[in-house]
Amino acid sequence: MGEVPEHATEAVAQPRLPMAAEESDARRLVASRSGWRPRAALDLLERPVVLGYLLMLPAAFIIFSFIAYPFAWGVWMSVTNKEVGMPWSRVSFVGLRNYFYLWTKDGVFWNTVWNSFVYTGIATVVKWVLGIWLAVLLNRVVRFQRIIRAAILLPWIIPTVLSTIAFLWIFDPDFSVINWTLRRFYTWMGWGYVKGPLWLADPTLALMSVTFVNIWRGIPFYAIAFLAGLQTIDPDLYEAAAIDGARGWQRFWHVTLPGIKPITVVVIVFSIIVTFSDFQIVYVLTRGGPANSTHLFATYAYQVAMMGARLGLGAAISLFMFPVLALVIIFQVVYLRKDQR
Amino acid sequence: MSDEARKQLGISRRDFVKTVGLATGMAASGLGIEGILAARKAPAYAPGTSLHFLLWKNFSPPADVEILRQGAEWGKQNNVNVRIEQINANDIPARAAAAVENNQGPDIIQFFHNWQNQYADALVDVTDIASALESKYGGYIDYAKAHAMLNGRFNAVPHTIVPNIYVVRKSYIKAAGTTEWPKTWEELRREGKKWKAAGHPIGQTVGHTFGDAVDFTYPYLWSFGAAERDEKGRVIIGSKQTLEALKFFKALWDDAMDPAGAGWDDSSNNRAFLSGAIAATNNAPSIYLTASNQVILDDKGDPLVNDIAHVRNPAGPAGVFHYHYSQQLAIPKYSRKNIDAAKDFIRWLMDKDQLSKYLRRGQAYQAAALKVYMKDAMWDMFPALKPYRDHLLEGQHVGWRGAPDTKAARVVQNYVLIDMLANVATGKMSPEESLKWGEGQLKAIYGE
Numbered sequence: 001m002g003e004v005p006e007h008a009t010e011a012v013a014q015p016r017l018p019m020a021a022e023e024s025d026a027r028r029l030v031a032s033r034s035g036w037r038p039r040a041a042l043d044l045l046e047r048p049v050v051l052g053y054l055l056m057l058p059a060a061f062i063i064f065s066f067i068a069y070p071f072a073w074g075v076w077m078s079v080t081n082k083e084v085g086m087p088w089s090r091v092s093f094v095g096l097r098n099y100f101y102l103w104t105k106d107g108v109f110w111n112t113v114w115n116s117f118v119y120t121g122i123a124t125v126v127k128w129v130l131g132i133w134l135a136v137l138l139n140r141v142v143r144f145q146r147i148i149r150a151a152i153l154l155p156w157i158i159p160t161v162l163s164t165i166a167f168l169w170i171f172d173p174d175f176s177v178i179n180w181t182l183r184r185f186y187t188w189m190g191w192g193y194v195k196g197p198l199w200l201a202d203p204t205l206a207l208m209s210v211t212f213v214n215i216w217r218g219i220p221f222y223a224i225a226f227l228a229g230l231q232t233i234d235p236d237l238y239e240a241a242a243i244d245g246a247r248g249w250q251r252f253w254h255v256t257l258p259g260i261k262p263i264t265v266v267v268i269v270f271s272i273i274v275t276f277s278d279f280q281i282v283y284v285l286t287r288g289g290p291a292n293s294t295h296l297f298a299t300y301a302y303q304v305a306m307m308g309a310r311l312g313l314g315a316a317i318s319l320f321m322f323p324v325l326a327l328v329i330i331f332q333v334v335y336l337r338k339d340q341r
Numbered sequence: 342m343s344d345e346a347r348k349q350l351g352i353s354r355r356d357f358v359k360t361v362g363l364a365t366g367m368a369a370s371g372l373g374i375e376g377i378l379a380a381r382k383a384p385a386y387a388p389g390t391s392l393h394f395l396l397w398k399n400f401s402p403p404a405d406v407e408i409l410r411q412g413a414e415w416g417k418q419n420n421v422n423v424r425i426e427q428i429n430a431n432d433i434p435a436r437a438a439a440a441v442e443n444n445q446g447p448d449i450i451q452f453f454h455n456w457q458n459q460y461a462d463a464l465v466d467v468t469d470i471a472s473a474l475e476s477k478y479g480g481y482i483d484y485a486k487a488h489a490m491l492n493g494r495f496n497a498v499p500h501t502i503v504p505n506i507y508v509v510r511k512s513y514i515k516a517a518g519t520t521e522w523p524k525t526w527e528e529l530r531r532e533g534k535k536w537k538a539a540g541h542p543i544g545q546t547v548g549h550t551f552g553d554a555v556d557f558t559y560p561y562l563w564s565f566g567a568a569e570r571d572e573k574g575r576v577i578i579g580s581k582q583t584l585e586a587l588k589f590f591k592a593l594w595d596d597a598m599d600p601a602g603a604g605w606d607d608s609s610n611n612r613a614f615l616s617g618a619i620a621a622t623n624n625a626p627s628i629y630l631t632a633s634n635q636v637i638l639d640d641k642g643d644p645l646v647n648d649i650a651h652v653r654n655p656a657g658p659a660g661v662f663h664y665h666y667s668q669q670l671a672i673p674k675y676s677r678k679n680i681d682a683a684k685d686f687i688r689w690l691m692d693k694d695q696l697s698k699y700l701r702r703g704q705a706y707q708a709a710a711l712k713v714y715m716k717d718a719m720w721d722m723f724p725a726l727k728p729y730r731d732h733l734l735e736g737q738h739v740g741w742r743g744a745p746d747t748k749a750a751r752v753v754q755n756y757v758l759i760d761m762l763a764n765v766a767t768g769k770m771s772p773e774e775s776l777k778w779g780e781g782q783l784k785a786i787y788g789e
Contacts, residue, residue, distance in 0.1 A: 084438040085463030105785040107778050108755075172609075173601035174618045193540060200604030201548075203769050287431070287549035289756070290603035291763035291770075303549075306435040307754040309459035311442070 078315035085309070098316035108292045109317070112300045115207060116321075119296060120275045123214045128268060130215070131222025136256070138223060139230045149224070156220035164284040167213050171199035171285065200286055203293030210294050213281045218271060225267045229260035262336075269332040273325055297321045386682050391422040394686070395437075395447035397430040397668075400503075400607075400627040404703030411699065415689050421682055430551050430607075434459075434754060437673075444675040448683045453551060454753050455488040455738065455745040457497045457671045464496040465672040465680055467687070471495035474691050478711045484738040485667040485710035487745050497669035498687050499710030501700070503625045504665040504729040504736075505556035509650045512639070513541040513620040522652040526564070526589060529655045533597025536620040543598045544619030546605035547763040552666060553607050554759045555739070557623045559664040562586050562758060563737060564657030569752060569783055570743030576787050578758075579780035586657070587765050587772035594766040603767050615645070623654070626706050626726045634704075651728040653735075665736040667710060708733055748787050757782045 045051050078098055082091045102109040134152065141148055155163060170176055179196030186194045199209045233255065241251045257264075279298035282288060288295035288303060295303070297317060305314020394412060399405045409425055416423035426447065428436065434456055440446025441463040450457070457464060471489065475481060481489075485499040509522060514532065517539045523529040533543045546553045562568070565586035571577050594600070599619055602610070610622040615637055622628070631637070632645040639645045654663055670690070672683045689695060696709055697717060705723040708714065708730065720730050740749025752758065757779060764775035 083459070085441045085460035087462055101785070105781065107782045107785070171604075173599075173604070174613050174616060195601070198601055198604065201601045201767070202603070203767050206604060286604065287606075289549035289760075289763065290547065291760050291767050293767070293769065302435070303755060306438045308751045309434075309438060309754075310751070 074315045074318060077312055078319050080312045082312040082315075083309050084305075084311060094312070098313045099320075101313065102316055102320070108295060108300060111292050112295045112297060112317070113320070115294060116276060116296045118207060119211050119214070119278070120272060122208075123211050123218065123275050124268060124271055126215045127218045127222050127271060128264070130219050131267075132226050132256075132260075134219060134223035135226035135230055136252070138227050149227075152223060153220045155217050160217060160280040161284055163217065164213060164281050167209075168285055171209055173198050173201060201290055203291055206286055206290060206294050210282050210285055213285065214275060214278060217281070218275070222267055222271070225263055226260055229263035230256065233259035265332060265335050269328055272328050276325060277321055385685070386419060386421055387678070388420070389422075390420070390679065390682055391424060392416070392449070392679055392682050392686060393447045394423065394425045394449040394451075395433065396425070396427055396451035397433060397453075398427045399703065399706070400611075400625060401630055401703040401706035404699060404706060407699050407702035411690060411695055412686075415686055419682070419685070421686075423686070441673055441675070446673065446675070448672060448676040448679045449687065450671050450673065451500070452497055452669055452671055454555065454666050455740075455750045456754070457489075457669065458491045458745070458747045458750045459754070460673075461491045461496045461747065463674055465674055465676070465684075466494050466496065467498050467672060467684065468495045470684055470688055470691075471498045473688075474498070474711065478693075478713045480712050481710050482667075482712055482734065482736075484665070484736045484745075485669070487738040488667045489669045489710075491746060497671035498691065499667060499669045500691070500696075501668045501707040502665050502710055502733065502736075503552065503668065503706070504663075504708055504733055505553070505623055505625050506663060506728055506732050507621055507652045507654060508614060508624045508628045509621045509652055510541065510614065510617075510619075510648055511650050512648050513539070513617075517541075517620075522650070523655050526561075526593065526655045526657050530589075530593045530597050533593070533621075537597050537599075541618070541620035544605075544610045544613045544622040545598055545602045546607070546610060547603055547759055547766055548605050549756050549759070550606040553605075553610060553622075553624060554756070555753060556625075556664050556666060558759045558762055559737070559739065559741075560654055560662035561590070561657070561762075563662040563741065564654070564659055565589070566657070566659035568742045569740055569749065569758070570787065572742050574743050574787075576780065576783045576789055578783050579776060582659070583761075583779075584772055584776050587761065587775055590762050591765045591772060598766075600766075603763055626651075626704075626723075626729060629725060630704050630706060646725070649725070651726065653728065653732050661735065662737065663732050663735045664739075665708070665733060668707070669710070705729070751786050752783065755782070755786070757786070 182196045200206045282299045286294045288299045301314045301317040412423040412425045489497045489499045517535040519532045566582035613619045637645040705726045738745040761779040764770035
């Protein structure tokens with residue numbers, strides 16, 4: 001047996017648990033003497049605070065780059081006279097002038113506000129009602145369940161622009177499949193010629209038409225989310241309600257709706273945000289016409305900023321959405337926290 | 342290469358050595374030597390130069406084929422990779438705005454009306470090219486020149502014009518008892534009422550679209566004596582002439598026009614006309630060309646082209662007016678190292694050889710911005726389209742009687758005058774309300 005080193009003998013002779021700080025200091029000493037830094041870095045990563053921040057970094061970078069920075073830039077732009085191609089030397093701070101301009105002088109802005117609320121309000125309520133209805137139906141379907149669920153998701157999966165182009169044809173006054181059917185029906189009944197509804201040419205009907213497309217596209221999102229909610233409801237609750245004599249409607253009202261309440265809040269809030277800032281459907285179908293009767297905040301901001309080159313004013317239009325959407329988000333956060341408690 | 346062969350090609354020994362040397366270098370850098378030899382001159386641009394040209398998807402597809410061919414030919418001659426990108430005309434302003442703000446994008450952009458005046462600060466002064474062409478060929482059509490200029494300089498080179506007059510289905514109006522195309526708007530309303538009763542109204546868009554809506558609205562208002570601004574730049578839209586025009590338009594719309602027009606884009610009236618839904622529409626030659634190229638037949642089985650007539654706009658109290666939208670080519674300043682190549686390419690496109698072929702291959706859908714082309718043999722090749730040439734000089738520029746400046750472009754881009762008509766057509770506003778609304782919009786835009 002060879003000689004045992006002195007310090008090892010000591011360690012055996014006097015066993016004790018080193019304090020964490022001491023051990024860390026010792027490791028650091030060894031690392032610095034040997035120049036082996038990665039070990040120290042690994043130690044650092046073992047600290048939950050450090051690791052937590054590091055893991056957050058990619059998300060923070062994305063949020064800062066694609067949300068916070070453009071938002072701050074938009075806020076800054078909205079208080080300037082910035083136009084497309086204007087040299088920065090000529091860009092000046094104009095305070096709230098753009099906002100006052102929209103509030104007092106712009107003849108399309110208030111129309112846009114009204115359209116946005118009507119569009120979002122009707123679309124959200126209808127999507128909610130039809131979404132729950134569809135979810136309840138889907139929950140009952142046993143045969144071909146997966147195929148049906150996949151098929152129902154289609155409107156939501158297809159790129160919006162593509163499906164909206166199909167609606168452009170469906171709403172065409174001369175070549176619409178609906179109007180064509182209507183004309184055939186009138187002729188068959190001997191009632192003479194009928195042109196059919198002017199889906200995109202009548203101001204009210206045009207707003208309803210673009211709203212309809214939004215509803216068509218959005219229902220799958222609601223239905224699938226509600227379906228997930230329905231499947232978390234304990235079947236015993238329905239059984240208990242049935243024993244207590246609750247009828248179908250009462251079971252829906254007292255068991256189903258409260259059961260999916262948390263998911264309802266989340267779905268509606270997200271839907272309001274997305275619907276309120278919708279762009280593609282209106283841009284493809286009407287570009288805000290006829291007579292500005294379908295402009296939403298996003299399409300009007302696009303017209304003013306990208307077509308009319310007034311970036312400052314366009315940014316101000318976009319930011320008018322912000323207070324409304326912020327209120328919706330605050331409601332959601334408060335509700336969810338309350339629910340968690 | 343033998344001396345004889347060189348002589349046949351018309352190049353000296355020195356040029357030959359230079360060209361081969363450069364060609365070898367270019368070949369080594371991945372570019373072909375074919376173009377260099379074909380051009381018989383040293384390439385003027387750095388190896389690897391790439392030129393990006395953004396323009397619309399033409400309503401006359403053969404014109405697209407020709408512009409692509411021309412781009413390839415010039416690229417081959419100059420060893421430049423010419424990339425031609427074609428998009429919907431409605432989307433060009435947004436693409437241009439994004440490019441200008443990002444300081445990168447197409448090296449040449451085709452603009453319509455006077456759109457490019459909105460980005461004048463960001464565009465290269467092309468007065469040298471435009472003036473040289475003017476001297477060489479004898480001048481531009483006035484409104485095309487006005488659209489391409491701002492503050493005394495050309496910020497784009499006037500290229501082409503898309504003319505717009507009335508396209509008429511002769512048999513429909515004849516069947517309704519109309520023997521002659523109406524000379525005035527009042528006559529058009531009276532006769533159009535009969536056409537509409539027979540199931541073939543007048544089709545006209547007053548929707549948010551780049552071409553037809555402007556082409557109809559502006560000359561219609563001018564013909565009543567209405568205008569956005571006077572010569573001194575004051576907003577004068579709130580005049581009794583404008584009110585008269587709006588009142589009359591409501592009657593014309595209700596009596597003789599297809600109410601679907603309020604939701605149409607630039608292609609809708611083409612489809613409506615070709616399918617027999619309407620009797621007349623204000624349009625470019627695309628309807629005729631589609632009917633001709635696709636050999637569309639009418640209900641009797643005869644070629645539809647034989648039933649199409651092209652006639653001038655009816656007169657209002659202030660006379661006959663037309664609006665033919667111009668198209669011009671601009672070079673953004675961000676192009677930097679490509680500016681010379683872009684200028685040379687535009688010069689080359691504007692050469693008679695190229696422009697003439699482009700217009701002819703496009704089957705006279707577009708006219709040239711240069712007056713001399715009004716005498717071009719192209720018009721004899723397409724005699725049915727001669728009325729477009731005959732009324733080409735009757736146009737005005739946007740913003741007339743004021744200047745076609747940045748703010749006049751903004752009025753076009755925000756569809757203000759078009760919406761004034763749409764407001765009354767759709768019943769959203771009375772003529773008086775629409776007048777007040779339009780005046781407010783114009784005063785806000787012009788800063789009064």
